[in-house]
Amino acid sequence: SYVLTQPPSVSVAPGKTARITCGGNNIGSKSVHWYQQKPGQAPVLVIYYDSDRPSGIPERFSGSNSGNTATLTISRVEAGDEADYYCQVWDSSSDPRVVFGGGTKLTVL
Amino acid sequence: QITLKESGPTLVKPTQTLTLTCTFSGFSLSTSGVGVGWIRQPPGKALEWLALIYWDDDKRYSPSLKSRLTITKDTSKNQVVLTMTNMDPVDTATYYCAHNPRSPKGVTYFDYWGQGTLVTVSS
Numbered sequence: 001s002y003v004l005t006q007p008p009s010v011s012v013a014p015g016k017t018a019r020i021t022c023g024g025n026n027i028g029s030k031s032v033h034w035y036q037q038k039p040g041q042a043p044v045l046v047i048y049y050d051s052d053r054p055s056g057i058p059e060r061f062s063g064s065n066s067g068n069t070a071t072l073t074i075s076r077v078e079a080g081d082e083a084d085y086y087c088q089v090w091d092s093s094s095d096p097r098v099v100f101g102g103g104t105k106l107t108v109l
Numbered sequence: 110q111i112t113l114k115e116s117g118p119t120l121v122k123p124t125q126t127l128t129l130t131c132t133f134s135g136f137s138l139s140t141s142g143v144g145v146g147w148i149r150q151p152p153g154k155a156l157e158w159l160a161l162i163y164w165d166d167d168k169r170y171s172p173s174l175k176s177r178l179t180i181t182k183d184t185s186k187n188q189v190v191l192t193m194t195n196m197d198p199v200d201t202a203t204y205y206c207a208h209n210p211r212s213p214k215g216v217t218y219f220d221y222w223g224q225g226t227l228v229t230v231s232s
Contacts (some may be wrong), residue, residue, distance in 0.1 A: 001172070031216045031218075033218040033219075035156075035219075037156075042205055042222040042223065042224055042225050043156065043205075043219075043222055044222070045218065045219065045220045048218050048220070049216070054220060086155065086156055088156075088218060088219075090215055090216060090217045090218075092215050095172050096169055096214075096215075097158065097169065097170075097171060097172060098146065098148075098158035098161065098169075098217055099158070100148075100155060100156040100157065100158060101155075102155045103155045103156070
């Protein structure tokens, strides 16, 4: 089965850039989607189709995807960005499925 | 405006069957390309996808839970129902339903989520 690997945690100072990676075999051939989840809340889509932003998501959020790694980049990090972030793909194998990464806790120092 | 809301029991006993209903508004599950999925999250753990149903009644299940899951839709009521048999304490989690926007089936993602419902499995 297809596995997405994320670092458990990333820390960044306010105003700096945070990069959260999502590793998977040839993930560059798939569309990657990213979700932000704050404590006690439902996930929110922040990036879809690798790099598209839903309306209402700040331009500070961007995404890229190539080779075996997809990356969510958050520029000019704010305290309010502290959350768990999950990547997600559709694995179109013989038994198609939605796959989520294990999540990354972003801490704003 | 798209909204989804999960409903069902908050407490189930081991071996019982869980039935959850997702009631939605703002879209129709008869629109080509649209789907509704179920995702769960045990306390303090990661998201886990469970099942998905498309506008054309095509269904997909998590391979690891396939034998225990059934997803159905009632387009006239704007509802999607998930049943999970033989519940166990490890199934304790917040269960979410979510909207899959019009997109090719090979590019499934979720742009609107319900608030989630916590289901505890305990005797």
